[in-house]
Amino acid sequence: MGYGDVQMIDENGIRVDGRKAGDVRPISIELGVVPVADGSCRMTWGTNEVIVAVYGPMEAHPRKIQRQDRAVLDVRYNMAPFSTSDRIRPGFNRRSREISKVTSDALESVVLLELYPRSKIRVEIEIICAEAGTRCVGLTAASVALADAGIPMTDLVVSVASGKINGVVVCDLNKAEDNYGEADLPMGVLPNSGELAFLQMDGDLSQEEFQEAWDYNMEAAIVIGDYCAEALKNGGYNL
Amino acid sequence: MKGGSVARLDNMSGKGNAAGPHDSQQAPLLVAPGEDLGDSEDYEVGHGVIVMDGRLRATKQGQMKKDGKSVSILPSRTKYFPRPGDLVIGLVEGCTNNIWFVDIGAPFNAILPMSLGPAKMEFGGTRSVIDIGEAILCRVQEVEETHSSVVTMKGMGLRKIRSGVVEDIDPHLLGRLIGRQGKALRQLKEDTECRVVAAENGRIWIDGDFEGMLEVRTRLRAMTAEAKAATPGGVA
Numbered sequence: 001m002g003y004g005d006v007q008m009i010d011e012n013g014i015r016v017d018g019r020k021a022g023d024v025r026p027i028s029i030e031l032g033v034v035p036v037a038d039g040s041c042r043m044t045w046g047t048n049e050v051i052v053a054v055y056g057p058m059e060a061h062p063r064k065i066q067r068q069d070r071a072v073l074d075v076r077y078n079m080a081p082f083s084t085s086d087r088i089r090p091g092f093n094r095r096s097r098e099i100s101k102v103t104s105d106a107l108e109s110v111v112l113l114e115l116y117p118r119s120k121i122r123v124e125i126e127i128i129c130a131e132a133g134t135r136c137v138g139l140t141a142a143s144v145a146l147a148d149a150g151i152p153m154t155d156l157v158v159s160v161a162s163g164k165i166n167g168v169v170v171c172d173l174n175k176a177e178d179n180y181g182e183a184d185l186p187m188g189v190l191p192n193s194g195e196l197a198f199l200q201m202d203g204d205l206s207q208e209e210f211q212e213a214w215d216y217n218m219e220a221a222i223v224i225g226d227y228c229a230e231a232l233k234n235g236g237y238n239l
Numbered sequence: 240m241k242g243g244s245v246a247r248l249d250n251m252s253g254k255g256n257a258a259g260p261h262d263s264q265q266a267p268l269l270v271a272p273g274e275d276l277g278d279s280e281d282y283e284v285g286h287g288v289i290v291m292d293g294r295l296r297a298t299k300q301g302q303m304k305k306d307g308k309s310v311s312i313l314p315s316r317t318k319y320f321p322r323p324g325d326l327v328i329g330l331v332e333g334c335t336n337n338i339w340f341v342d343i344g345a346p347f348n349a350i351l352p353m354s355l356g357p358a359k360m361e362f363g364g365t366r367s368v369i370d371i372g373e374a375i376l377c378r379v380q381e382v383e384e385t386h387s388s389v390v391t392m393k394g395m396g397l398r399k400i401r402s403g404v405v406e407d408i409d410p411h412l413l414g415r416l417i418g419r420q421g422k423a424l425r426q427l428k429e430d431t432e433c434r435v436v437a438a439e440n441g442r443i444w445i446d447g448d449f450e451g452m453l454e455v456r457t458r459l460r461a462m463t464a465e466a467k468a469a470t471p472g473g474v475a
Binding site for chain 1: 269272274287291315318342
């Protein structure tokens with residue numbers, strides 16, 4: 001049986017987990033979960049769970065990584081060995097290196113790095129439970145944790161992935177849809193300005209489908225951006 | 240969306256009270272980074288605010304303050320940023336023949352040149368005066384454009400810390416510790432019979448008998464926990 005034969009959306013447009021095409025999985029945000037860090041955030045998004053800790057700005061070591069005109073963002077994305085049903089070998093691998101890099105690039109577009117020349121901001125993203133779209137959850141949680149650490153930013157970055165399953169474009173793919181779907185389009189959006197900070201695409205989408213996925217992502221990002229802002233304003237500490 | 244209390248200058252009270260910050264009766268306007276604060280025309284930009292495409296934008300999470308024509312944000316969390324004249328407690332991280340490198344809790348380390356050190360010494364004798372890992376009470380002498388700072392130990396009361404303990408608190412909680420005109424800090428010193436020196440970088444030097452020091456540390460931790468609990472947890 002080919003992947004395309006797996007039925008993931010019924011004739012009424014209801015997906016395997018009961019959502020409609022444009023629905024996002026439930027999200028919760030908690031701040032200050034790592035008391036020793038300068039800023040931290042735990043975000044659950046569907047079954048995904050991520051903890052992000054931010055340290056700094058601090059002196060950058062070794063000296064060769066220092067930039068004379070701005071701070072450097074040291075982002076490390078890591079999946080815990082127990083985060084998926086197949087055990088993940090601990091440590092850096094090709095995938096986590098790539099995600100660390102794209103996350104760092106996306107965050108660099110909002111953090112006012114030029115205010116802290118020669119220093120370093122460390123962002124540690126730890127995936128506790130993975131269901132699909134962990135790079136999106138990691139990036140969103142990282143921007144909230146940076147804001148919690150009091151690091152000046154021009155905007156938050158909210159990341160959502162839309163994709164195509166059984167020929168239908170849907171928002172925020174879950175694990176089955178991610179594994180057996182036809183395409184995946186994760187996007188990082190600045191919710192206040194509507195600008196784009198990051199985009200990746202896996203699989204094929206026609207021009208119309210791409211536009212539809214784009215619109216879903218943009219809409220969802222604005223809603224999730226409001227959640228993040230609300231979480232930041234409501235204080236930040238777990239009672 | 241939820242809450243819907245968007246902080247915009249146009250939403251603020253129209254009483255035209257030009258003196259002082261915005262009405263204290265009004266609930267504080269909380270903002271998150273990136274939030275639009277209104278048109279930038281006729282307003283001066285203060286801490287935590289930038290102008291983008293003619294609009295004011297918050298760059299930090301905190302309370303928006305409007306003081307006359309100037310708009311700023313009182314951040315709810317900040318890293319210590321050195322300013323000349325600040326009394327700080329530094330930890331010596333390294334040294335060369337004539338310079339100590341001091342961690343003052345800022346985004347960059349400070350240097351303490353031998354000429355500004357606590358005593359006269361031979362070239363190469365830095366380590367015999369202050370060794371790596373030791374704490375010093377010093378003052379920020381200057382902060383350069385590239386943000387490297389110089390500290391000095393020449394001045395009244397500046398010394399190497401030889402006894403007691405150094406405790407860390409968040410720099411924004413210092414006001415709470417010191418109180419109005421130093422009342423709370425004075426009370427703390429009287430109650431515990433300890434010497435308590437609160438440095439601007441959030442490090443507190445506590446010196447006295449064991450019970451007294453323990454009491455001060457307990458109170459500091461309780462204060463930090465209280466400040467953290469004062470704001471409700473995240474949102475679901």
